[in-house]
Amino acid sequence: MIAKFFAAALSLTLIASPVASEPLARVLFGAKSAPSEQAPSAIGFYSRGCAAGLQAMPESGPTWQAMRLSRNRNWGQPEMLSYLQDLSRFAASLPGWKGLYIGDISQPRGGPMTGGHASHQIGLDADIWMLPPKRLDLSRSEREKISSISVRTADQRSVNGNWTPQHMALLRHAASDPRVDRIFVAAAAKIAMCNTAPRGDRAWLQKIRPIYGHNTHFHVRLKCPPGARYCETQKPTVAQLSKGGDGCDDTLMWWVTDYLNPPKTAPKPPKGPPKKTAKTYVMSDLPSQCRAVLSSR
Template sequence: MGRLVCIILLIWALPVAAQQKANQLFGSMRAASPHLPSAVGTYAKGCGAGLVQLPETGPTWQAMRLSRNRNWGHPDMIGFIARLSLTARQQGWAGLYIGDISQPRGGPMTSGHSSHQIGLDADIWMLPPTRLNLTRAERENISSINVRSADQRSVNSNWTQAHYNILKAAASDPAVDRIFVTPPVKIEMCKTARRADRDWLQKIRPLYGHNTHFHVRLKCPAGSAGCQTQRPTVAELSNGGDGCDESLQWWVTTYLNPPKTPAKPAPPKRGPRDYTMADLPRECARVLAGR
């Protein structure tokens, strides 16, 4: 481990092009760091100290795709999953199927997500579990369900009242910052929510790519001084309302049929899989080294 510490300290002095990619370093970690739990940096540029592994099978959940080793999170996230899975049981589901949370020490991933780096993001499947005794092989091969219609403008018959109730419970949890769902889900929830009980809807945020799962993001927890709150906040995005104004329709109109105007090629953008340790908060070097 001493050699790893030296390597990590040395990389700060190297030119960016010469540094090993951070996702390779964090992706190779198999266990959490021996620190007090703390989220470090931002959701898409940071790491997680002292993360906790979500048990592969709990009384009301199962972690999926175990081969990825991404069922690690801040204790606040593990507690949230336990709470929400009890709500799912009350809605007639066996519990919840949990997708990716974070790697053992967080950080950029070798594939998939840009976020999920600090132990405060989790993907929860739309598939209602009927049993919680799936084998490891079944968890690798089973797929979730799609709740979006083929034309991407509305929900389909897979969407149920139970989905609505579970998402409402998640958004009503004070630990939650925002929840990403496919835009038709947000539109449907805006239609069916009661007039006198809608404040929680501001946390439900439309974003394509979330039609088979919903993505929960927690607020920075106490004791995580290096955690940076996402800006703008949900309240700022929706001006303190429920996010059900006319702009919501943009997701099923202009977004799906953008104006056909010539676009200048965008310059290549560096993303999480390009990051080196120099791009991350300095604390992440200690998290990676376990010191």
């Protein structure tokens, strides 16, 4: 029993610190239960950074509830909290929706996470459940147990009966907000919106980006807030720039063709050392300001 415990502890230590002097950033940030006592600031990039002075999204409000409170990921930049509250008020105007169920935003000090997301590191990403809230008086334990719903079929190619015009209205409103940089959602949902959005006002569709997963929630990414000097703006890809349209094109269809049916040719082995990710970053991989975020009271 004791030997087993030691073996488990040893293997945990080995996983947590490949180099004894450089602990993993996700372990360090994951251990912080409160935000830094600093002015709010998004530092670095969505998938490689941290966040000073984050604020808690109130666990419940008139038009929202934060879900899975045990994860302690309901922390965001002030701009994110006001955006989510604004969007939840709009959601409450939709038939069948009392507001929004809000999933992960960021850890108290942002940074890489011990499990789950590649981004959500600077307090400007948030996940919103596809499940229309019928109640906004869920207890803490109910918020751990209930699950969202998937809006697409098992073969991933199209939306299912859970997808409603209200989902489209919500995503359209969410994407039309000038504070939003982009929104990630399952390709099937974007295809459905491409097929039904009226001609004319389709600019908002460009901000909706197809991605794997994201069938039970959508992911809103805000732009760097004005004056956020350490926040790295996301550059649009060349394809987005040249198309300049609504993104209802071949790239979108790739997600339900080649992505799901990969060509049988062997992939080329990647060149060079493996790319570092949220799982492997150490502090020297993050912007230098993140050390102060971590050590601040």
